[in-house]
Amino acid sequence: MVEEVSNDGAPARKPSFNDMKLDESGFASEYSKDYSDLVFEQLGKRTLFKVGVAVLTLLYGIAIFAPMIANDRPFKVESVDLKSYGSALRILRPMASTADRLAQQSDEEFKASLQDVAPGAPNTRAAAARVEFEAARLRLATLRSMIPATAEAATEPLAKYEGHFSRGADLLDGGDSEAAAGEFGEAKTLARSLRRDLKALDPANPEAGGVPLSSRTERPLLESIAAWEVVLMVLWLLWASWPLWNRVWNGVFLGGDRERIRDARRMKVLACFGLAILASVTWRASFGPPAEFDFATHKQGITDGNVVLLASGKTTADLAADPGAAIGALVWPMVPFGYDELHADEKFRPPTWTGKSARDPETGLPLDLVSDDSSGGIAPVEVPIQVRAGEPALNAVRRHPLGTDESGRDVLSRMVWGGRVSLSVGILSAALLTIIGVIIGSLAGYFGGWVDIGIMRGIEILQSIPAFFLILLALAFTDPETVPPMFAIVLVIAIVRWTGVARLVRGEFLRLREQEFVVASQALGFSSRRTIFKHVLPNAMSPVLVAAAFSVAAGILTESAVSFLGFGIREPDASWGAIVNESRNPENWWIQMFPGVAIFVTVTCYNLVGDAIRDAMDPKMKV
């Protein structure tokens, strides 16, 4: 973020004409510094600014990469889902017999049976049978994908079953119910024998025999990442590695020529966005739309033994023969807990690095629990704690480094995900209120007169009620069902808080309005819009940028306070303020302390950055 700066001793005042002609940099002698050169140079000298930007970059990185840091989905899992194979096999016969019944029914009987069916259900017998057929085909696809290519013979009856079912559906379409019933009946009998012949080989019980199943490799975590998340991830990577590639680009492609470096700025930004969008399109093409993922089939499934890990290319027969060699890969993110993953057996567990956190796996009670008289003779409830697949051992330090909340959700995971909401509310609300403020403020400042008076009185009325109070009020009367709380907060903050920016912009406009370049653009007959946006506004932007940096901090603070009071983000969604809201009992100190630290660090960094930008842009405003 910091332009390469090589010289020193630039005076801490606004660039005067003479300064700009100075050349102390050793670059091409015709090079003169422009305003942003000077600003970047000033910023580059501030350690605190650099620290602030680095910490913010880290926090945003954690927020953007949250799905890859804390998730209950594995990066990669090589497994075979014995349970879904079994249930797919079992349901073949009921589906065929449903279709059979449809074929034997008269239309009147079918109509009568329709009455208690949800709207949108198929309303003819043929269509209903077609639905059954499609469902059966899905199950057949599941079965076929699990039966290895070597067991080709086993899949033959499956094809027969599909053939009967398909012909039956076609015949029913044509109106020949009797022939259709015959085909469905065939499928039904076939399904009964299939269920016996195609039984899966259970690696735990190989003597019982059955068809060996092959392994499937899935990447549930990566599939759940949406295209816009990829855009942000790539942008973040480019931003974080800016000092590296910027140096290379400047040195190799631009030959260190300051003029060309300056001209290339816009090009670089465009290249970053282009690269990000390209990456996201590629991602979408390779993974498809984000998959709805039922974690029970993996985390819970592996824990329960319904899903068996199996190396790719192997079958369950290999696993039965040599359990050690055929175990599949299972790669979890650093924090293998979902932000909304419930663990009712571990509620309000203190951080695992504290002494009080040790738990007895059998009873789920604290190991240091000493029954005393204060409990009033009531025995604590014993709930055994289940350690699910991928999770650290029950009493490992890294299991819940920041404790758990009332439903046993991991606070660390919630904080990682909550940062997404908190940080984006800050950015979005600041952007929105700046846009509103700039537009209204420039109207008031540029046109003056009645427009100005009207707008200023409106601002005064809005400001006469404390902003936080208004925000609370607006949120309390917003239905979280119709407006997602996060967007409601962003909107409400922007609508209540734009007044400060508007006053600032109006003041700048009043100052600039009488200056020669504005008069000149009016004399040239430029439209008001062009004069405002092309000529006056760019000159009024520096205080607005500083105000925007501070309003990001204010937005984060407001969001957390509102969520803390229970009017903002609600469970199971997480934001830093909402996590604190989950328990106000001083006993559960970890729930209150850690999210606050995150808020505090973020706000401090934004204030540091805002201070530094203000000083760099206009040293006269120094505090």
Next chain:
Amino acid sequence: MQSGQSVRDEILKRLKVTVPLSLVAVLLSYIIALPLGIASVRRQGTALDGGLTIVLFVLYSIPTFWAGLMLVLLFGKTGTDLLPILGLHDKDADPSNTLAYAWDTVLHCILPVLTLTYGSLAYLSRQMRAGMLDVIRQDYIRTAKAKGLSDDRVVYRHALRNSMIPVLTLLASILPILIGGSVIVEFIFDIPGMGKYAYEGLLRRDFSIVMATTIFVGVMTQFGILLSDIAYSLVDPRIRLH
């Protein structure tokens, strides 16, 4: 109102809690912030100045609700158990014993007032420092020094009044923040004031409570702005009240 009580009586009762709390908080933050700002400017560039700047900067960035909760953790039963954390009085406090009762109230008020104060305190002394720095670079201060006046006299007689002007106008912007903060503080410390009342009204979607508290909050803000205008004219004789 849903519970059948008169909103007016309730608000009047609760104003008696919130207004003194806010006033104490405002006064305290001015009383502490001004000397801090002055000290910081007089020892500009020293470790004291640097340390103060950092501490105030940090204080300024701490969320109010978090500060309140941390104070509860620190001073409440789970921490050092030094101060009461809930309500304005002990359950068994005896109102007939005036002195003990007053002392009990004071003890109960320490944490809430601290939570209300620290933010505006940090903001004010940062502004005080900035204003003072601005003033002591002026020519008339150099003149005063050249006359051979003592440092104290220059700072307190010549610089102070002028640097107070921007800080006093801040009263108008601090008051809304304090009132917004009182919702949080009264919620955390369970104080039966306006803020808690408004919170309860919002929670129950009780329209009459919400309307009444909003109007009152608006009026209190306007009153604060009026106060700051009056103070302004007291400090700066160039501005006259008409």
